[in-house]
Amino acid sequence: xxxxxxxxxxxxxxxxxxxxxxxxxxxxxxxxxxxxxxxxxxxxxxxxxxxxxxxxxxxxxxxxxxxxxxxxxxxxxxxxxxxxxxxxxxxxxxxxxxxxxxxxxxxxxxxxxxxxxxxxxxxxxxxxxxxxxxxxxxxxxxxxxxxxxxxxxxxxxxxxxxxxxxxxxxxxxxxxxxxxxxxxxxxxxxxxxxxxxxxxxxxxxxxxxxxxxxxxxxxxxx
Numbered sequence: 001x002x003x004x005x006x007x008x009x010x011x012x013x014x015x016x017x018x019x020x021x022x023x024x025x026x027x028x029x030x031x032x033x034x035x036x037x038x039x040x041x042x043x044x045x046x047x048x049x050x051x052x053x054x055x056x057x058x059x060x061x062x063x064x065x066x067x068x069x070x071x072x073x074x075x076x077x078x079x080x081x082x083x084x085x086x087x088x089x090x091x092x093x094x095x096x097x098x099x100x101x102x103x104x105x106x107x108x109x110x111x112x113x114x115x116x117x118x119x120x121x122x123x124x125x126x127x128x129x130x131x132x133x134x135x136x137x138x139x140x141x142x143x144x145x146x147x148x149x150x151x152x153x154x155x156x157x158x159x160x161x162x163x164x165x166x167x168x169x170x171x172x173x174x175x176x177x178x179x180x181x182x183x184x185x186x187x188x189x190x191x192x193x194x195x196x197x198x199x200x201x202x203x204x205x206x207x208x209x210x211x212x213x214x215x216x217x218x219x220x221x222x
Contacts, residue, residue, distance in 0.1 A: 004089050011064035012090055013098040014057060016108040023111050026050045026058065033120040042120055069116040069125030083112045139171045139180060143187070164189060 004012070018026070029049025033042055043062055047055045072082050087109035090100045100108060115121060144167045149159035166187040174181045187195075 004086060004093065005067065008064040008067050009090070009093060009095060009098050011057075011060040012068075012086070012108060013100065015061050015064070015111055016090070016100055016104040018053065018111075022050070022052045023107075025052055026061070027111065027114045027118075030062075030115055030118045030121060033118065035119040035123045039124060042124065065112065065115045065121065066124055068112060069121055072116065073125055079113070079116070083109050083116070086112065136181075137173045139173055141171065142169045143167065143192075144169070166192060 015023070026046065029046045032049065033045045043059055046062060047058045050058050053061075068083070068086060072079060087100070087105040090098070090108060091102065091105050093099055116125065146165055146167075148163045148165050150161040150163060151157070152160045166189070168185040168187050170183045170185070172181055172183065173179065
């Protein structure tokens with residue numbers, strides 16, 4: 001069974017639950033979308049073309065479909081085999097409310113096929129797969145700062161001093177299944193300054209690259 005991220009399962013179940021008219025409207029809006037639309041523009045185009053479905057639901061479904069489409073690109077498997085595996089996997093997940101029966105599994109497979117084959121989705125899926133074509137990809141980060149007491153020889157007495165410490169937690173996706181893992185790093189305050197400088201330098205590089213792509217009339221995919 002293909003690994004189906006828990007965050008995407010509600011959206012896949014929702015796609016299977018859509019009425020036929022709603023699914024056709026969604027598929028038609030995505031098929032009509034230009035493959036030159038950026039990520040946000042594509043989402044808005046499909047939302048505008050699918051008035052029978054709540055905008056937030058359209059966003060959730062498109063995010064899940066892009067995840068499926070990009071995973072298909074990364075894993076390089078036959079599309080019909082992969083999508084059938086996804087549909088059957090939704091029939092064996094542990095969440096009772098989201099688990100699909102055989103009829104809804106078939107419905108999901110057919111709808112995923114239509115949505116992932118649209119030219120606009122294929123472009124964005126390939127871009128996404130290139131972003132994920134590394135062993136580890138960034139997910140989120142958090143820095144926790146605190147004071148650590150320094151005691152003398154007699155720990156029953158008050159601390160003699162304190163140390164300002166920072167803990168950087170980086171959460172990342174590992175491997176083709178996108179398993180979430182954490183990396184913890186202890187930082188000094190001066191390390192924060194160095195990281196800030198590195199980030200600003202990267203922003204400057206990004207601005208230069210954006211200017212280059214604009215001058216070369218190259219479209220950027222987000």
